[in-house]
Amino acid sequence: MLDYDLVIIGGTAAGRYAALTATNFPARVALVEPLSHSQDLPAEGKEPIDFGLRYSQTLREAARFAHQLGRPHLGVSWGAGPIELRFEGARKWAEGVVSNLSEIDALGVLAARGVDIIFGNGEFVVEPDLAVIAGDRKLRSRAYLLACPTMPAIPNIEGLSSVGFFTSETVGELAKLPQLPKSLAVIGADPSGVEVAQTFSRLGSAVTLVVKSSHILAKEDREAAGLVQAGMEAEGVRILTATEVTQARVIEGKKWIQAGPRAIEAEEIFLAAGRGYNFAALNLEAAGVKFSDRGLILNEKLQTTNSRIYAIGDVAGGYPFPHIANCEAAVAVKNALFLPLFHIDYRGIPWAIFSDPQLARVGLTEAQARRRFGDDLIVAREHFKNVERAQMSGETTGFCKIVGRRNGDILGATIVGPQAAELIQAIAFAVRHGMKVEAIAELPYIWSSFSAINGQTAAIWESQRFQSNIFLQNLWENLFHWRRYWK
Known part of the structure; x- marks a missing residue:
């Protein structure tokens, strides 16, 4: 006898959305939630799921609003001086918004809808039957859904680890610094880098954005990306294209990066080099699930190479946009609970x-x-x-x-x-x-x-x-x- 119709290995907002979607059907569903990603348990330093994404987006909106108010069009005058955005005020606003948003996908909401919440790190076992071990429990199900988080990719830059840096996972900590960084170096062409660079420039930091490609947002329409780049440069963001960062050091208490032939001082460093994958803890190979450097190998039904195991979100590769993960969840949940007849169409x-x-x-x-x-x-x-x-x-x-x-x-x-x-x-x-x-x-x-x-x-x-x-x-x-x- 099986314990569940669907077991979701979560740790992401997409995992919780998938669990909520599954409650629309009379199915028994379990959500395995890593302890390190649960805001519902009291622990020092823990932050809500998707905290960095929501925090940076809200901070960006505050900076955008202040920038709009300061534009000298429509004949509007706000006094003798320019509009000033106070970093502390924007930070408090972002914290309040994120706190409100965290209630939407809280685990208590899922539990009230009938989802079994199991805290722990999930690991597949295949003997005697396919199952997931979470904590001290063995969860047997007809189907399984991987909605686990990925980690920011860390480029091989000499001295970077010892110098220290922030990523999309820790952008909230960057914004919580006692003082706004006077200078910020953003390394990488990930879209989050563009957003963070422009936001902190508007907050008052001197920002340098360094990318290897010939222009920012290399996956997008070149003409459109060029217009975004021109707009950022007009606002004061220094953009170095076709440039690789090879070294990071601390000299006399100050951080420096070597970007091509230039040595650049930066009070803080933000990495936007994409996402990395670490599937070792899940024991996927034993379950017959294949993957590559670009993520799990999936078919158009979002099945892995083990047809009973599905995957959505960051682990599926592509841009890590929450709405795309939610679209994948709607397809994968129906395929997992019923028959694999539904296809994902990204077009x-x-x-x-x-x-x-x-x-x-x-x-x-x-x-x-x-x-x-x-x-x-x-x-x-x-x-x-x-x-x-x-x-x-x-x-x-x-x-x-x-x-x-x-x-x-x-x-x-x-x-x-x-x-x-x-x-x-x-x-x-x-x-x-x-x-x-x-x-x-x-x-x-x-x-x-x-x-x-x-x-x-x-x-x-x-x-x-x-x-x-x-x-x-x-x-x-x-x-x-x-x-x-x-x-």
């Missing part, structure tokens, strides 16, 4: 990088689409300066780009500019449901709203497709000529 899942301007994307970039489809493409872009609401609000930086095949299929879209994370949703909906570009063009948009840029871009795309069809142009021209001639 219609958007994501955003909360820089300023924001950068949001769904589907392929222009470069990715050209590599895959060659000349069977039409690319259209519209700039925010041509949108009425953008002109009224004084936020005209940015553009919307739609990439589609000539038959109207939407391959991808990128928006960089105000409210990009909100605007991309409509295009993502169209992609997810197989709609054509014309569906976006024909949708009436509220006047005057930023969302009009979606319709204007789609209309430009439709116009470009018509102009590229010489046969159709000649046909209509002859028709109109014939009608005028015969009155």
Whole structure:
């Protein structure tokens, strides 16, 4: 007899979301929660799940709001001096918000919904049957779900460990320092690095961002990433591209990094070098689960190489965005509890990088689409300066780009500019449901709203497709000529 229908090895917000999703069905579910990640147990130094992510995002919003108030547009005057954001006030605001958010996915909520919470580190055993050992309990289930956390990747930089640094896991500690760092070096091209660099620059730190690639956000549309980079540099962030950090040292009580030919002093260091994986403690190899440096090997049903074990979130690879992990959880839970009939489709899942301007994307970039489809493409872009609401609000930086095949299929879209994370949703909906570009063009948009840029871009795309069809142009021209001639 099995103990459960589903055992989730958690430690992440995605794991708790999966457990909550499973409670919608009359199934018996257990959540294995590592002691080191539980805010529900009293312990010195423990922080809520996803604390660093939520804390840094809230701090970023405070910095963005102060920056917006200080912009000299719309004829608004706030007095003789510039708007000042007090670091201590922003920090207290962030702590209050994170405290409120932690109640949403508290373990008490899950327990009240019928989830068995087991504290401990999960480990697979295969004798006599597949099971998970957690604490002093052996949990046997029909299916298992891996939703465990990954760790920040630490690059091989001489002296870095002895110098000390912060990561996305400890960004809350960086923000809790008694004094705002006068200087901050951000190493790596992970999106969190861009957000942290801009946030602390607006808080008052002198920030240097160092990346190996030729531009920041190398996985995104180059034109859009370049606009974000230009905006950050205009605000005072020093960005060193095509540069590798080779050494870190403390000299006369001060931290220094060697970035290419430059020696840079930095009061604190923040690493944004991606995520690393440590599966040894789970004993996955004994369970027949294969993995690589990029994460677990999964099929489109989110099954590992052991069909009874599923995985979601960071361990699945890709960008570690919570909403993507939640989308994966909805698919994996249904497959695990019933039959593996559901597939994950990433094409219609958007994501955003909360820089300023924001950068949001769904589907392929222009470069990715050209590599895959060659000349069977039409690319259209519209700039925010041509949108009425953008002109009224004084936020005209940015553009919307739609990439589609000539038959109207939407391959991808990128928006960089105000409210990009909100605007991309409509295009993502169209992609997810197989709609054509014309569906976006024909949708009436509220006047005057930023969302009009979606319709204007789609209309430009439709116009470009018509102009590229010489046969159709000649046909209509002859028709109109014939009608005028015969009155």
